[in-house]
Amino acid sequence: MKKLLNVPTHIILIISMIIGASCKKEVAAKTNYDLVISKVNLIDGTGKDLQENVNIYIKDSKIAKIDKVALGSNEQKNVINGEGKYLVPGFFDCHAHTGDYKADFPRFMHYGVTSVLITGGSTCTNDYFRQMRDMGEQDSVPGPRVFHTSQHFIVEGSHPVKTYTGNNWKEGESFFILKDTAQISELVKSVSEYPISGIKLTIEDGPYPPFVERMPQEFVNHVNKEALQNGTRVFAHVSDNHELKMAIDAGIKNLLHYTGVDLDFEKDKELIQSIYNDSISWVTTLMLDKSMMYPKNPEWFDVEGLKEIYPPEEFEKVNNPDYIFRAEEFVKFFQEYYGFDDPTLKQVIGFQVEDFIQLTRNGVNMVLGTDTGNDFILPGYSLHEEMQLLELGGMDPAQIIKMGTLNAAKMLEVEDRLGSIEEGKVADMVLLDANPIESISNTLKINSVFKNGKVQTRIE
Numbered sequence: 001m002k003k004l005l006n007v008p009t010h011i012i013l014i015i016s017m018i019i020g021a022s023c024k025k026e027v028a029a030k031t032n033y034d035l036v037i038s039k040v041n042l043i044d045g046t047g048k049d050l051q052e053n054v055n056i057y058i059k060d061s062k063i064a065k066i067d068k069v070a071l072g073s074n075e076q077k078n079v080i081n082g083e084g085k086y087l088v089p090g091f092f093d094c095h096a097h098t099g100d101y102k103a104d105f106p107r108f109m110h111y112g113v114t115s116v117l118i119t120g121g122s123t124c125t126n127d128y129f130r131q132m133r134d135m136g137e138q139d140s141v142p143g144p145r146v147f148h149t150s151q152h153f154i155v156e157g158s159h160p161v162k163t164y165t166g167n168n169w170k171e172g173e174s175f176f177i178l179k180d181t182a183q184i185s186e187l188v189k190s191v192s193e194y195p196i197s198g199i200k201l202t203i204e205d206g207p208y209p210p211f212v213e214r215m216p217q218e219f220v221n222h223v224n225k226e227a228l229q230n231g232t233r234v235f236a237h238v239s240d241n242h243e244l245k246m247a248i249d250a251g252i253k254n255l256l257h258y259t260g261v262d263l264d265f266e267k268d269k270e271l272i273q274s275i276y277n278d279s280i281s282w283v284t285t286l287m288l289d290k291s292m293m294y295p296k297n298p299e300w301f302d303v304e305g306l307k308e309i310y311p312p313e314e315f316e317k318v319n320n321p322d323y324i325f326r327a328e329e330f331v332k333f334f335q336e337y338y339g340f341d342d343p344t345l346k347q348v349i350g351f352q353v354e355d356f357i358q359l360t361r362n363g364v365n366m367v368l369g370t371d372t373g374n375d376f377i378l379p380g381y382s383l384h385e386e387m388q389l390l391e392l393g394g395m396d397p398a399q400i401i402k403m404g405t406l407n408a409a410k411m412l413e414v415e416d417r418l419g420s421i422e423e424g425k426v427a428d429m430v431l432l433d434a435n436p437i438e439s440i441s442n443t444l445k446i447n448s449v450f451k452n453g454k455v456q457t458r459i460e
């Protein structure tokens with residue numbers, strides 16, 4: 001302040017004139033937006049209540065302004081009338097695999113999934129990851145933003161290389177076998193040089209019997225320690241309470257599955273308390289359970305438009321004897337273990353959703369993911385099924401939307417630019433013809449999908 005007082009008066013005058021001029025300029029540029037969505041019902045992804053009659057102004061791919069001021073006629077050129085419609089942020093699928101991204105990416109976009117977290121896979125070499133990122137970075141061909149982990153870190157004789165033998169896994173390219181701690185340091189360092197969201201660490205001993213090797217605790221600890229030292233993080237793949245405890249004990253903050261975990265909030269108090277204290281992000285993948293039941297319920301595929309989006313083989317699998325056998329085993333497990341006579345979908349996923357509600361209340365960042373790439377889990381469409389399963393289990397629709405948008409962006413550490421409809425954020429959005437708060441299945445009533453503020457081509 002002292003300094004300013006010493007400045008001659010005429011200089012202060014000139015400065016204030018310059019400031020005044022630049023303010024005027026901004027007023028003149030005010031009407032020059034790339035796109036406006038007017039009078040829309042906004043569900044912004046933050047968990048806030050629905051806001052009616054809102055205008056969204058888009059400039060240079062971003063949400064420049066949000067207001068409720070009535071638009072004068074001829075004031076704007078590119079206006080989409082949002083009256084009677086509902087605007088939500090673009091959805092994230094935070095557990096996805098694809099062996100054919102060129103075919104799958106337009107399907108994600110068709111269904112409003114504008115960001116994906118690819119969590120490795122047998123095709124995921126460094127070059128394949130790069131090709132997916134390249135497709136996700138442009139907006140002339142429909143493709144979601146691509147976030148991805150490293151290749152799978154596993155131990156000799158473990159999941160998924162030992163269990164999914166039909167896939168063409170390539171050691172050193174699409175997965176790495178951990179042998180000793182000295183080698184872990186080098187490996188973590190080398191994958192950290194790529195634009196990964198974190199390391200995919202497969203602790204689990206396989207999805208169902210016969211179980212295979214499980215990663216030793218010292219390896220889990222070492223990978224997490226090295227990851228932090230190299231400025232990255234770990235996304236752990238666990239599938240029972242023991243493996244969950246291993247991940248938490250090692251200090252890992254991101255979990256890619258809930259399937260197989262069965263928390264007892266009375267008995268497992270110590271473990272649950274450390275989950276609450278550790279700011280954990282946890283991906284749901286209820287679709288894995290539903291996918292097991294598809295061969296017994298092929299009518300679930302009778303959804304308008306679905307069969308035009310995916311190849312017929314996806315639907316014909318319900319007649320495959322191997323999948324029918326697997327479905328019967330799945331039912332048997334729920335009969336024997338939980339005592340359900342004829343387990344319904346609600347019974348199979350219900351106890352998991354109850355846990356999600358409890359975990360959410362206690363600050364755990366629950367995130368949507370499907371594990372698409374597995375049979376009967378369709379890229380794009382199945383994220384809506386995941387949301388419907390959460391609603392079936394009793395989760396509130398506004399919270400479900402937040403799990404698929406802002407919570408996902410938080411887990412990926414991109415919430416400063418993605419995940420909600422707020423001023424300054426990138427305009428990835430989905431315009432719906434019906435209210436998803438009334439019924440989450442209304443997320444399928446898609447009018448338009450926006451990425452970078454541009455309307456995306458959907459599959460005809």
Ligand SMILES: [Zn+2]
Binds near residue numbers: 095097119371
């Ligand atoms: Zn997976």
